[in-house]
Amino acid sequence: MVTVNESLPALRWGIIGTGLISSWFTSDITAPRKSPKANHIIQAIGSSSLEKGKSFVSQHLPTLSPSPTVYPNYQAVYDDPNVDIIYIGTPHALHKQQCLDAIAAGKHVLCEKAFTLNASEARDVLAAAAAKNVFVMEAMWTRFHPLVATLHKVLHEEKAIGDVHRVYCDFGLDIDLASLPSTSRLRDPAMGAGSLLDIGIYALTWGLLTLDPGSAEDKPDIVAAQTLRDGFDIASSFIITYPSTGRQGILTSTMQSRTPETFLRIEGTAGYILVEGPAASLPRSFSVCPKIKLGSPPEEGRKYEFEVEGKGFYFEADAAAESISQGRKENEIMPLAETVRVMEILDEIRRQGGATFPQEEAV
Template identity: 60%
Template sequence: MSSESLPTLRWGIIATGQISSWFVRDLSLSRPDAKARHTIAAIGSSSQGKGEAFVKQWIPDVLPAPKVYAGYEQVYNHPDVDIIYIGTPHAFHKQNCLAAIAAGKHVLCEKAFTLNARDAKEVFAAAENKGVFVMEALWTRFFPLVQQLQRLVHEENVIGSVHRVFADLGLDQDFASLGPDSRLRNPALGAGTLLDICIYSLTWGLLALDAKVGEEAEKPVIKAVQTLFDSIDVASTVVLYYPSTGRQAICTSTAMFKTPDLFCRIEGTNGYITVEGVSASRPSAFTIYAKDEGTTEGKRYTVANPGFGLFWEADAIAHDIAAGRKESAVMPWAETIRVMEMMDEARRQGGARFPVDD
């Protein structure tokens, strides 16, 4: 595909935190094998100065430079913006999505998509009514490495029938030292590890156990416990149990310990797979160990990643929108709702509450 025929998206960026900095840097990468073209047209920040500093620090060489605004409304309504990327804290996702949709813009919203499944359904209903594309930014699902792993597990059955998965994401975040208004401490902002990082552990459990997504996938039984600190979870353990087959995934998160690079193990009747990377959100390799080989040497797979890996979801969205699709086949609306319902149930059992639950 020539560069002239590549689909193009013009982005408006909402919020200027860490995840937004990763996203704009990936959009601006020079990639000879890029599957789409991306331009950053506008950036909305909490202040003009903060927005300008964001551009200067992270994308100083992008030309033409994006327009910077103090606030978000001008980004939502910017005539040169096709799609809005939302990188605000969880609690603001719903209102940010609804505002962008009302302006007729497509939306890519960071995970967790909303605070609960009820709010996610409201956003998708608005998107359907307006006829725009919306997707939760579960970027990990779009890594070629992850999709290769899924093919090997579910189509080639390289380890036979998968019966158990362990997946963990832990960070040493020292919650006690954080102020009460921190997005990691404030329940009103969706604080705690479940929505922030356990969503990735859950994703690995689902990727390994489910060949399908959304409405076509089985809904596992949820068993969950949480360790609470000032009403938010500093550790969560969620078990996904499939009564039809007995297979299960143990998905964990903690704010008290950094997970080692090997963060996931997938066990099957004919072998097992280990997955590694700096985080469960950003895998870099997996290794397949066959039961009948009688050796500790496995077959290792890697895929080059010149940036953070966020550009793969952006490229996929560009193709979806160019084709007139309103949701992604990789991360459809029903899959976001399915996972949000799992996390709602995990909080119900574990005890972590948000003000919007009342």
């Protein structure tokens, strides 16, 4: 039985998609926590078949009581009067229409990253949300991790390494693409395949968070290159540069090699910071280190470690619940303007690198 704290905001979730990311999200937000910030109820599951939906519940939510209603389609989830918000955990190419369908039914939306295939699609979704007066947020879960808030303070308020001037970030996975069917979301351009939208968006996010902590209106210059295979990028490299300060971010993603646990280095005038974790999406610690002196070994830095319960998807779910309970239509940590800005930068990287999606070519 789900334990409900009446003093906390509550959301009844409809889950669209029964893949890996949805399993992580639903398991995380329903697991017991020491200090919950919201009540999360999985009200409904939408899948391509009843059998697949029921299998998802039995495998990932076996002890959840009451058990969610399982629908053999998505529209029934949008139409369920007991659902407050839709979580969309499907491939990128499906996000726009599913967001629009959920919004048309008057539901709030938390949609996985990348929010859509491109900035134009994102603007269409946000216009529909504004017309319906519903809450929408991109599920970039890393932005809500407690490490990010502490890192921001250390970097930009305490200025622990002085003025930041350069950032390196890589997100690499070793994926046996040849073993996957051509219909896999990781191989099919029509599904938004490629390293950039799947994992490169994290490298870009770290660059933006560490180099320009302020305005979503500040657009850096971009130089990009991509390695393409069968119409999608297996590797993307891009430099973002801020002409007013000279700050640079060297940011990369690849599906050919796994990044070591130290995935991010932030360089400043008085030292550097190393950020570590199983992946760039899942930070666990960072160390503030003094500048390296010629002829001397690097000194150990002050380490900040962060232990979370589960994987940490509940941070973004809690943020959505708080915003909605306060009547807001967006969240200040992942504002709508920032979602569009990120999509615009990703569009420019693909324009320079050459990766396109069939939906764009048809326009």
